[in-house]
Amino acid sequence: MKRIIALTLVFISLFLVACSGGEATASGFIDTNTGIEYVDVAPMGLYPVEQGEEFITVKENGESTVYYEVWFESTSRFLCYEVEGNYFLVRSTKVKEPSVTEFKPIAASIYAGNNTLYIDSLYADKEYLPDDKQNEDYVQESALCKLIAETIENGEPVEVAVTEETIENHYSIRLLSADYPGLYYLVSFFKYNGRCFLRDSRIGKTVYSPYEVNVRMIGGAIGEESNESGSEL
Secondary structure: OHHHHHHHHHHHHHHHHHHOOEEEOOOEEEEOOOOEEEEEOOOOOEEEOOEEEEEEEEEEOOEEEEEEEEOOOOOOOEEEEEEOOEEEEEEEOOOOOOOOOOOOEEEEEEEEOOOOOEEEEEOOOHHHOOHHHOOOOOOOOHHHHHHHHHHHHHOOOOOOOOOOOOOEEEEEEEEEEOOOOOEEEEEEEEEEOOEEEEEEOOOOEEEEOOHHHHHHHHOOOOOOOOOOOOOOO
């Protein structure tokens, strides 16, 4: 019995060491168990789809921060932490943050402007789905997700002086990727003064939204044939 208790205590102590083996640095922290250094991901861009189990605790200036696993992502690449009910990412310094096109989105979830209320989805093409999903009948929209990313990256930036009170049809688009299955890349869509826009707040860039995206997001008039970017709907 004493032997079992002793082994249990050893296991618990090892578990606690593993969980609290973080050493704060000037720019983030180091996992002393693996030697991996983590830093914050740039704000307003990448977020975890879902947090996992507690992974490591980092103490700094008398305060502790718990970092969690990210579902479907390796802990050697990404972890996340919680602030007032929201989860934010840190990455290994050996991992490069992808641009919106490097993220290679294939699907998306659409939320109300505050990014909390789910509304709709842009569905991945069947080639990205497992065999048990191949027979499901739905619109394939990976090309539309790619168009959103390419428009943001390659489109001419525009200045739009808007506030939450002056814009319409404001939605958050959580772009999803097969290359980063546990993350989403956040961009926004909104209408202002009769035209539609996409914005990547991570890089502070707003562009006119393509007609195809506008139709999918807020619908269009029957017989509308214009393909002008940002056209009124």
